[in-house]
Amino acid sequence: MTSPAVKTNTLGLAKEEYRGSTSTLCSGCGHDSITSHIITACYELGVDPFSVAKISGIGCSSKTPAYFLNKSHGFNSVHGRMPSVTTGAKLANKDLLMIAVSGDGDTGNIGVGQFIHCVRRNLDMVYIIENNGVYGLTKGQFSATSDYGSKLKHGAVNLNEPLDPCVLAIELDCGYVVRSFAGDPKQFVPLLKGGLSHKGLALFDVISPCVTFNNHEGSTKSYPYVKDHDERIFDYDFIPSQLGLVNPAEEIHADYEEGTQKVVTLHDGSKIKLKKLEREYDPTSKKEALDAIAAAKKEGIILTGLLYINTEKADLSSTLNTVDMPLYGLKVEDLRPTKAQLNDIMSSYR
Numbered sequence: 001m002t003s004p005a006v007k008t009n010t011l012g013l014a015k016e017e018y019r020g021s022t023s024t025l026c027s028g029c030g031h032d033s034i035t036s037h038i039i040t041a042c043y044e045l046g047v048d049p050f051s052v053a054k055i056s057g058i059g060c061s062s063k064t065p066a067y068f069l070n071k072s073h074g075f076n077s078v079h080g081r082m083p084s085v086t087t088g089a090k091l092a093n094k095d096l097l098m099i100a101v102s103g104d105g106d107t108g109n110i111g112v113g114q115f116i117h118c119v120r121r122n123l124d125m126v127y128i129i130e131n132n133g134v135y136g137l138t139k140g141q142f143s144a145t146s147d148y149g150s151k152l153k154h155g156a157v158n159l160n161e162p163l164d165p166c167v168l169a170i171e172l173d174c175g176y177v178v179r180s181f182a183g184d185p186k187q188f189v190p191l192l193k194g195g196l197s198h199k200g201l202a203l204f205d206v207i208s209p210c211v212t213f214n215n216h217e218g219s220t221k222s223y224p225y226v227k228d229h230d231e232r233i234f235d236y237d238f239i240p241s242q243l244g245l246v247n248p249a250e251e252i253h254a255d256y257e258e259g260t261q262k263v264v265t266l267h268d269g270s271k272i273k274l275k276k277l278e279r280e281y282d283p284t285s286k287k288e289a290l291d292a293i294a295a296a297k298k299e300g301i302i303l304t305g306l307l308y309i310n311t312e313k314a315d316l317s318s319t320l321n322t323v324d325m326p327l328y329g330l331k332v333e334d335l336r337p338t339k340a341q342l343n344d345i346m347s348s349y350r
Contacts, residue, residue, distance in 0.1 A: 001191055006204070009063075010046035019041045020070040024063070030182035030208030030223075031130050037185050038099070038128075041192040044068065044295050045240060052165060053089055057082040057111060061103030061130035069099075080111025083118035086260035087316070088116055092318045093326040097196065098125035106188045108144030108163045115165070119172045119223045122200045124315040126192070129165055130182075133209040139213065151218030164297075168201045170289050170308045172216035173236050177289070177308040181226050183208070184304070190238035190272065191306060197240070197270035200315045207302065224300055231281070232290075235275035235304035239263060274306075283309045 006014045011221040013018035018039045023032050042049070052072035058079035065074055073096070078086040086100050102317040107115045107129050118127070142152065144163040151157055169177045176198045180188040188206065195202030207226050208213045215222045219230075227259070256262040259274045282288050289308040337345070 009043055009167055011048060013043070013049075015039065015043045017071065018047075018049065018069055020065075020067040023067045025060060026210075026212050028211040029060070029130065030206075030210070031064050032067070033182040033185075034128065034130055034188075034208060037063050037115075037188050037192060039068050040185070040197065041189050044189075045196060045238075045341055047097065050121050051095065052095075052098050053086075053098050055082050055086045055089065055098065055100045057102050057106040057138075059106045059135070060102040060210075061101055061292060062106060064101050064112060065099075065128065078122060080106055080109070082106065082111065083127075085113040086229060087118065087123055089321075090123055090125060090314060091317070091322070092328045094124070094322065095326050096303060098123075099128070099196075101128050101130065102156075103143075103261055104131040104133060104145040105143040107165060111123040112144070112163070116168065116172065116179075119174045119201055119203070120176065120311050121167050121314055121316045122319070123199070124200055124317065125202070126195050127201060127203045129205045129304055130208045131161055131165075131221070132208050132214055133219070134157060134214040135211045147220040149153075150220045151216075153213055153216050153219075165203065165205045165295065167290060167293055170286055172291075173313060174203050174308070175200040175288070175310045175313050177205075178203065178306055179205045179207070179302070179304050181207045181302075181304055182212075182232075183227075187232060187236060187304065190236040193238035193240070194236075194266065194272045194306075198266060200310070200313055207304075209322055213287045216234070229302050231301055233281050233303065233307070237273040237275075238305070241264075243329050264309075272306070284306065286310075332337065 008014050025031055049069050049071040052069055054065035054069060054072050054074040056065050056076050063078060068266050075085055082100055082102050086098050089096050126329050133143055135141045135143055142158045146158045147162050148158060166177050166179050176195055178191050207221055209221055219225060261273060263271050263273045265271050283306045286308060293303055
């Protein structure tokens with residue numbers, strides 16, 4: 001029983017019950033900040049820990065699911081294969097809330113093929129990339145997201161163009177695409193609440209500085225660089241709601257004046273409150289999202305916030321027209337056709 005003096009959420013759970021094991025990552029690692037934000041979002045949203053499955057691949061980032069929601073299901077897969085394991089688990093039990101954590105190497109290098117197909121299939125999951133631009137677990141080599149011209153701690157310069165997971169996701173029409181910064185809970189937490197409530201794949205590319213190998217001058221993934229070059233599209237808040245459900249066939253628009261606020265209702269009834277800053281931006285426009293990212297890149301700016309949203313795309317379970325009962329709950333008699341049914345099937349081929 002929780003002490004009456006301890007603050008609890010709508011499920012009667014204290015925030016402590018959303019934590020996990022003590023982190024073994026380097027002190028000050030951005031990944032630990034992301035862990036803290038996940039704990040806060042799930043606690044404030046009233047997520048049932050028993051309804052969550054945490055999936056990861058290999059790398060520093062993939063250790064972090066051990067540090068949150070210790071009462072949830074979990075699976076640490078092999079390098080780059082997190083999306084296929086998550087797909088199998090979600091198809092077996094579509095009632096599970098999938099929180100998948102990956103890294104820039106795990107997703108952008110060895111796992112890029114699985115990442116692309118996971119996005120195009122629109123698997124209902126939260127996909128968090130803890131992006132530090134290096135292979136931190138193997139001593140700081142460049143990854144696929146390392147910016148052109150950025151430097152490693154020992155002085156090596158990256159001469160390859162980076163892969164941008166947000167651009168890839170938007171091109172594939174991912175329905176919820178966010179870029180954020182591990183050190184910005186005010187932006188990240190409400191967007192994560194929106195992603196947890198989104199039906200379909202919600203992608204989070206989170207810049208998460210590696211304090212050991214990639215937080216020096218010359219790095220474009222360091223704390224000082226991101227703070228100096230971050231341009232926020234909106235300020236955000238999240239309003240959970242069971243009312244005002246939107247027809248899934250209707251397009252969601254977010255057209256409003258600069259300096260004003262607008263509540264955007266998603267198709268599942270959850271709500272995000274946006275506050276427009278000086279930049280005019282429509283997160284429902286794929287073209288505008290890609291143009292804005294390209295323009296920001298040319299200026300050396302890291303554009304953060306809700307880059308793109310499209311709630312019309314059907315998730316994988318809907319596309320496959322799976323039965324209402326999760327597959328793990330089906331019994332042998334539910335799956336085995338009767339003799340009469342088999343005879344009817346055979347007759348249809350004659």
